[in-house]
Amino acid sequence: MYACRRLLFAVFAATCLTSKADSQILTPKPQPAPRVNGPTIYGARPGHPFLYRIPAQGERPMKFSVKNLPNTLQLDPDTGIISGTTPGRGTYNLRFKAKNKHGSSQRTFRLVSGDTLSLTPSMGWNSWYAHYSRITDKMMREAADIMISTGMADVGYQYVNVDDCWMNTDVGNDPQRIGPFRDDHGTIMPTKHFPDMKGLADYIHSKGLKAGLYTSPGPLTCTHCGGAYEHEAQDAKQFADWGFDFLKYDWCSYGHITPRTAPLPELKKPYATMGALLQQQNRDILYNLCQYGMGNVWEWGTEVGGQSWRTSGDLGFELSKIFAVALKNSEHRAFQKPGGWNDPDYIQIGYIGNARGGGLPAPCPFTPTEQYSFMSLWSLMASPLFYSGDMTKLDDFTLNVLCNPEVIDINQDALGEGANVLRLTPTTFIMVKNLEDGGQAIGLCNASEEQTSMTANWSALGFKSKQHVRDVWRQKDLGKMKQFDTIVPKHGVVLLRVSN
Numbered sequence: 001m002y003a004c005r006r007l008l009f010a011v012f013a014a015t016c017l018t019s020k021a022d023s024q025i026l027t028p029k030p031q032p033a034p035r036v037n038g039p040t041i042y043g044a045r046p047g048h049p050f051l052y053r054i055p056a057q058g059e060r061p062m063k064f065s066v067k068n069l070p071n072t073l074q075l076d077p078d079t080g081i082i083s084g085t086t087p088g089r090g091t092y093n094l095r096f097k098a099k100n101k102h103g104s105s106q107r108t109f110r111l112v113s114g115d116t117l118s119l120t121p122s123m124g125w126n127s128w129y130a131h132y133s134r135i136t137d138k139m140m141r142e143a144a145d146i147m148i149s150t151g152m153a154d155v156g157y158q159y160v161n162v163d164d165c166w167m168n169t170d171v172g173n174d175p176q177r178i179g180p181f182r183d184d185h186g187t188i189m190p191t192k193h194f195p196d197m198k199g200l201a202d203y204i205h206s207k208g209l210k211a212g213l214y215t216s217p218g219p220l221t222c223t224h225c226g227g228a229y230e231h232e233a234q235d236a237k238q239f240a241d242w243g244f245d246f247l248k249y250d251w252c253s254y255g256h257i258t259p260r261t262a263p264l265p266e267l268k269k270p271y272a273t274m275g276a277l278l279q280q281q282n283r284d285i286l287y288n289l290c291q292y293g294m295g296n297v298w299e300w301g302t303e304v305g306g307q308s309w310r311t312s313g314d315l316g317f318e319l320s321k322i323f324a325v326a327l328k329n330s331e332h333r334a335f336q337k338p339g340g341w342n343d344p345d346y347i348q349i350g351y352i353g354n355a356r357g358g359g360l361p362a363p364c365p366f367t368p369t370e371q372y373s374f375m376s377l378w379s380l381m382a383s384p385l386f387y388s389g390d391m392t393k394l395d396d397f398t399l400n401v402l403c404n405p406e407v408i409d410i411n412q413d414a415l416g417e418g419a420n421v422l423r424l425t426p427t428t429f430i431m432v433k434n435l436e437d438g439g440q441a442i443g444l445c446n447a448s449e450e451q452t453s454m455t456a457n458w459s460a461l462g463f464k465s466k467q468h469v470r471d472v473w474r475q476k477d478l479g480k481m482k483q484f485d486t487i488v489p490k491h492g493v494v495l496l497r498v499s500n
């Protein structure tokens with residue numbers, strides 16, 4: 001009898017625990033039938049190597065096919081990986097199809113072969129806020145494996161990027177990381193934790209993903225590793241030869257060459273230099289300018305070849321202020337468009353390290369509501385979506401926040417607008433993002449310390465008739481409405497998609 005009661009209690013406790021965790025998961029699990037995801041427009045440069053893994057959720061095995069695939073490209077029908085050479089200039093209207101025993105799904109994909117890359121914000125993972133100087137080749141490969149195995153790649157995450165600390169330093173306790181910055185030929189030297197940079201990029205590519213790395217225009221990176229100063233051309237070529245597809249260029253010690261207060265041409269110079277060099281390589285290399293917003297970088301980021309530019313300092317130091325950071329970033333919305341994006345820094349949810357002490361990954365300081373808010377705000381702003389937490393500790397909740405394809409569709413929308421902000425009170429605001437299909441994404445945002453009732457008043461938003469309203473996190477239609485009233489929790493964002 002006692003044993004039976006104990007069993008009952010155990011079942012009850014397990015149920016409570018499960019339902020608590022489950023109640024935080026708003027999004028229905030992906031169906032076994034295929035669902036093709038990802039951007040509907042994609043820029044690549046003619047004649048360059050092309051690599052794209054069609055993002056598709058659903059049970060494997062799955063068979064992929066592509067309509068109108070240019071003959072310079074090949075598709076692996078089992079993996080959905082397209083490779084080859086980008087065809088000549090022009091727009092190619094492709095149609096992706098994925099099929100399995102449960103059904104099929106299609107999606108259009110406009111391949112624009114021309115000068116402009118990143119027609120939608122880039123998506124991926126960055127090592128910094130999880131691993132700092134602990135990063136190794138092994139962790140990078142593991143991150144690529146996990147991007148596939150968790151389904152992150154099936155909703156569009158694509159870049160696997162190492163941040164600072166892949167190259168030798170002259171400080172610290174780890175002898176594997178200490179060594180000369182360059183060899184006798186002037187080639188930048190990775191740490192012993194990165195024995196084969198080309199092998200690493202090849203490994204990431206073998207999964208259909210893309211590889212990114214980091215350096216500084218200064219002699220030193222922010223953690224005292226070797227930077228690119230006076231070796232820019234050699235490094236740009238080396239990064240391309242290794243096969244990297246993304247470069248983050250971080251100001252760091254460049255302040256010793258040019259003070260931050262220098263005239264604008266001086267602030268632009270190192271970025272223009274590297275931008276031109278990257279464009280000379282026989283690869284599409286996305287270029288992320290990281291100089292914390294100096295000299296109103298949003299006004300000239302595209303001009304120096306950047307596809308994205310950080311609009312402020314490190315978000316890791318400001319995690320208690322994600323609403324304020326989003327509002328500040330949104331002030332520059334007019335300067336972003338397909339090909340060039342404001343970057344308010346990485347998504348730091350799940351397990352993250354401690355930015356101040358470089359500590360080991362631990363649960364992030366956010367409530368579940370705040371984690372949804374983080375992703376909602378970044379999607380509404382059309383910000384690059386880089387997860388920067390510990391991939392080995394991703395749980396169902398974190399994956400559900402990162403991987404809702406309807407939320408990602410808002411971020412990746414082909415129109416490329418950042419949401420307009422309508423301030424209602426000092427702590428509440430509505431964000432409205434126009435979408436390519438004529439609809440809007442709307443976020444009702446409550447940065448206050450208490451839950452509050454909020455209304456999205458259609459006439460204030462410029463709508464003349466009732467609107468179909470969809471709850472994007474729950475993937476649920478709510479009906480046709482004259483206006484939308486809701487209670488938004490403390491630090492919450494209610495994310496909707498509305499259409500006529």
Ligand code: GLA
Nearest residue numbers: 128163164222223250290314
């Ligand atoms: C700066 C950048 C961060 C990160 C670190 C690495 O602080 O803003 O994103 O790259 O350097 O040292």
